[in-house]
Amino acid sequence: MNNQKFGYQDDNQKITLDFATGKEIILNIITPEIIEVFEDHGCATNSYAIEGNKKQPTDYTVTDRGDHIEVQTTALISKVYPDRKIDFYDAQNHPLVLDYRGERQMLPTDMDDEHRNTVMSEGHAVHAKATPDNVNFEILKSLAKDEVFYGLGGKTGFLNKRGYEYDNWNTDVPVLHNDSQTHLYKSIPVVYGMKNGYPYGLFFDDTYKSHFDLGKESDNYYFYSAVGGNVDYYVLGGQTLQAVVANYTYLTGRTPLPQKWMLGYQQSRWGYSISDTRVEDIADKFAEYDLPLDVIHLDIDYMRGYRDFTWDTTKFTDPKAFVQKMRERGIRLMPILDAGVKVDDKYDIYKEGMAKGYFVTNPDGSVYIGSVWPGDSVFPDFGNPDVRAWWAKHIKFFADMGACGIWNDMDEPANFRAKGQLPDDLVFHNGQEKTTHAKMHNVFGHLQSQAAYEGMKAATQQRPYIITRAAYAGTQKYSTVWTGDNAAVWSHLQLAIPQLNGLGMSGFAFAGTDIGGFQEDTTPELLTRWVEASVLVPLMRNHSILGSRYQEPWSFDQQTLDIYRKYLNLRYRLIPYLYDQFHQAETSGLPVMRPLVLNYPQDRETWNLNDQYLVGDNILVAPIVNQGATKRMVYLPAGEWVDFWNNTEYAGQRYVMVDAPLDTLPLFVRKDTIIPWGNKVMHVSDEPEKMMTFKVYGNQGTYCHYQDNGQDFKYQQGEFNEYVINVANDQIEVRLQKHDFKPVYQHIVVETATKHAEFTFDSESDQYRQVETN
Numbered sequence: 027m028n029n030q031k032f033g034y035q036d037d038n039q040k041i042t043l044d045f046a047t048g049k050e051i052i053l054n055i056i057t058p059e060i061i062e063v064f065e066d067h068g069c070a071t072n073s074y075a076i077e078g079n080k081k082q083p084t085d086y087t088v089t090d091r092g093d094h095i096e097v098q099t100t101a102l103i104s105k106v107y108p109d110r111k112i113d114f115y116d117a118q119n120h121p122l123v124l125d126y127r128g129e130r131q132m133l134p135t136d137m138d139d140e141h142r143n144t145v146m147s148e149g150h151a152v153h154a155k156a157t158p159d160n161v162n163f164e165i166l167k168s169l170a171k172d173e174v175f176y177g178l179g180g181k182t183g184f185l186n187k188r189g190y191e192y193d194n195w196n197t198d199v200p201v202l203h204n205d206s207q208t209h210l211y212k213s214i215p216v217v218y219g220m221k222n223g224y225p226y227g228l229f230f231d232d233t234y235k236s237h238f239d240l241g242k243e244s245d246n247y248y249f250y251s252a253v254g255g256n257v258d259y260y261v262l263g264g265q266t267l268q269a270v271v272a273n274y275t276y277l278t279g280r281t282p283l284p285q286k287w288m289l290g291y292q293q294s295r296w297g298y299s300i301s302d303t304r305v306e307d308i309a310d311k312f313a314e315y316d317l318p319l320d321v322i323h324l325d326i327d328y329m330r331g332y333r334d335f336t337w338d339t340t341k342f343t344d345p346k347a348f349v350q351k352m353r354e355r356g357i358r359l360m361p362i363l364d365a366g367v368k369v370d371d372k373y374d375i376y377k378e379g380m381a382k383g384y385f386v387t388n389p390d391g392s393v394y395i396g397s398v399w400p401g402d403s404v405f406p407d408f409g410n411p412d413v414r415a416w417w418a419k420h421i422k423f424f425a426d427m428g429a430c431g432i433w434n435d436m437d438e439p440a441n442f443r444a445k446g447q448l449p450d451d452l453v454f455h456n457g458q459e460k461t462t463h464a465k466m467h468n469v470f471g472h473l474q475s476q477a478a479y480e481g482m483k484a485a486t487q488q489r490p491y492i493i494t495r496a497a498y499a500g501t502q503k504y505s506t507v508w509t510g511d512n513a514a515v516w517s518h519l520q521l522a523i524p525q526l527n528g529l530g531m532s533g534f535a536f537a538g539t540d541i542g543g544f545q546e547d548t549t550p551e552l553l554t555r556w557v558e559a560s561v562l563v564p565l566m567r568n569h570s571i572l573g574s575r576y577q578e579p580w581s582f583d584q585q586t587l588d589i590y591r592k593y594l595n596l597r598y599r600l601i602p603y604l605y606d607q608f609h610q611a612e613t614s615g616l617p618v619m620r621p622l623v624l625n626y627p628q629d630r631e632t633w634n635l636n637d638q639y640l641v642g643d644n645i646l647v648a649p650i651v652n653q654g655a656t657k658r659m660v661y662l663p664a665g666e667w668v669d670f671w672n673n674t675e676y677a678g679q680r681y682v683m684v685d686a687p688l689d690t691l692p693l694f695v696r697k698d699t700i701i702p703w704g705n706k707v708m709h710v711s712d713e714p715e716k717m718m719t720f721k722v723y724g725n726q727g728t729y730c731h732y733q734d735n736g737q738d739f740k741y742q743q744g745e746f747n748e749y750v751i752n753v754a755n756d757q758i759e760v761r762l763q764k765h766d767f768k769p770v771y772q773h774i775v776v777e778t779a780t781k782h783a784e785f786t787f788d789s790e791s792d793q794y795r796q797v798e799t800n
């Protein structure tokens with residue numbers, strides 16, 4: 027080795043590299059497919075995304091190759107050079123993540139201060155460029171001509187993020203979301219790449235404000251920078267893009283199986299909760315129009331003066347009895363809970379929090395006062411575990427009322443003062459240590475969700491239902507998310523698909539958008555196409571802003587209502603399929619709703635498909651997302667596909683043109699697939715279903731169907747059933763493969779193109795008997 031100081035120490039999967047200049051770099055081998063790169067910048071090292079020790083005993087070698095040190099596992103090779111450059115390859119030596127040898131070449135700008143002011147005087151935004159001197163560190167990686175990017179949570183824009191820049195700084199964005207906004211409500215700093223077709227992932231575990239430039243500035247490099255924190259990133263390998271995603275969710279956690287009714291349809295509007303009679307009126311309308319429904323959301327008006335953990339009893343005379351009454355009708359209520367706590371000496375939550383020192387302070391020790399819905403507000407210091415425990419304890423208030431979950435909002439946190447932010451230097455806790463808002467900002471919503479999850483779990487012993495607007499990597503363990511305040515414009519229906527697919531690839535298997543659009547006035551056609559597009563979106567909620575045109579299913583004409591009902595019924599029929607997918611997602615770490623590229627990464631046609639999605643492996647949804655369109659091109663990947671509506675079969679790996687009049691969502695099932703087809707219901711029942719139908723698309727297939735009590739954690743102790751349906755050579759077999767959840771379907775029906783086979787449960791043999799075939 028030329029330079030004496032370049033060397034390493036190898037200590038049980040932790041390789042510390044010493045250089046002649048600069049700090050040491052540590053390579054932590056987490057698993058054969060995950061290696062962490064760490065450079066200490068004097069900041070705290072605890073992770074909010076990764077919980078517990080993820081290191082697995084792994085075989086590896088460290089070899090001095092003369093001009094570099096090579097660290098090799100069965101899946102990844104990293105080469106470290108004396109000039110601090112590190113390159114990662116897969117086991118076959120295909121380059122994955124290579125440090126860039128060169129300097130950044132900033133995009134030229136012809137703007138001086140004078141012109142900048144002139145441009146701004148008309149109201150145009152002038153964006154500050156990320157420059158090397160306003161960040162703590164920058165990491166440049168070389169970019170191949172043939173490289174695409176995915177992930178990053180629910181950012182704006184299209185599926186493939188190459189050519190764009192993004193920031194990670196949770197922000198309430200109340201204006202129209204568009205491609206030029208670099209950040210919205212969530213910060214999920216994971217990016218997946220395919221370099222010359224070879225997949226990898228990079229997860230930058232840093233909660234400070236950070237920036238990705240994915241080939242906007244240059245064709246030769248992409249870069250990541252952050253204003254604080256340590257250099258701490260994970261290179262994720264894996265043979266396929268799916269394996270890489272599974273590695274990311276192994277690290278940051280998997281979306282837990284929801285309660286089954288959470289997959290039901292949900293109705294919301296800012297304004298419903300002005301009174302119990304208004305809420306009841308909505309429930310009545312659903313019944314009157316024969317529309318299935320599981321949840322009505324209660325926006326901020328149910329509270330007393332927007333005080334958290336209160337209920338205005340002038341609007342809801344007996345909230346507990348009301349929740350119970352609705353529950354008896356099969357409808358659950360989901361109250362919103364905001365991050366800001368009202369400043370009011372007569373309000374117990376404020377008083378308690380003040381007495382205990384639980385609110386965020388200014389550097390001089392005084393409590394910081396911002397403004398949210400209740401006016402002057404203070405912000406719980408969720409970085410302090412005692413504050414989370416306190417918040418979790420109060421969550422019992424809702425659990426005791428019978429509320430079905432907690433809808434966390436304004437948890438970026440949003441502020442109506444100080445340009446929508448809290449000042450960077452406010453004092454927070456990071457565990458027992460004091461730190462700043464700059465560090466804790468991006469995990470505020472994450473920690474508030476964790477507190478809500480733990481509070482609900484402790485109070486109910488059921489799988490908690492938490493929704494949050496703000497999130498960080500790993501929040502999927504605690505909460506589902508929605509994409510925030512979208513608008514009733516066609517571009518937001520288009521945006522919903524890449525956003526939700528991006529969230530899915532970033533660990534969030536349970537996510538949705540406000541159907542119909544939150545802001546602005548929807549149209550019957552837009553609402554119709556939106557509910558169609560959402561039929562298999564995991565979180566299915568229609569939500570709108572106070573003052574906008576009503577967008578309940580009955581708000582327009584008969585046709586809109588009828589089509590809406592058709593898709594709600596379809597949703598309920600497919601809930602057993604969705605639930606099966608959630609069960610799989612919890613073990614595989616793959617999303618339920620996913621872009622085609624995740625299943626077909628070798629097929630370049632899938633790399634930029636923005637307006638289609640898969641649900642699991644076998645259902646393909648290709649919604650209409652353009653006004654007036656009644657036909658569309660659909661890309662069918664390899665294999666054969668069956669049109670859900672008319673059984674037309676298509677060979678894949680080609681585009682087909684399909685008809686899609688207003689009442690038709692282009693929907694395809696992979697040939698030789700079996701799909702469970704639930705009963706027609708108005709709500710997901712707490713009682714186990716007595717029968718289930720399975721539909722066979724094509725001539726054969728095998729399907730494993732999962733069943734548990736749909737509510738609590740007993741399934742984790744093995745209390746579930748597995749049914750295997752097998753159709754081959756004209757033979758239909760139904761087998762109870764696992765029977766540890768007591769109730770079973772008494773009847774099972776299997777429908778093929780030519781047969782209708784019925785089976786009944788025989789308790790003696792603990793199996794099914796075919797009773798009739800025609």
Ligand code: GLC
Binds near residue numbers: 296325326435
């Ligand atoms: C925020 C939320 C929105 C909610 C409103 C009032 O804008 O994103 O969903 O309706 O606040 O609480």
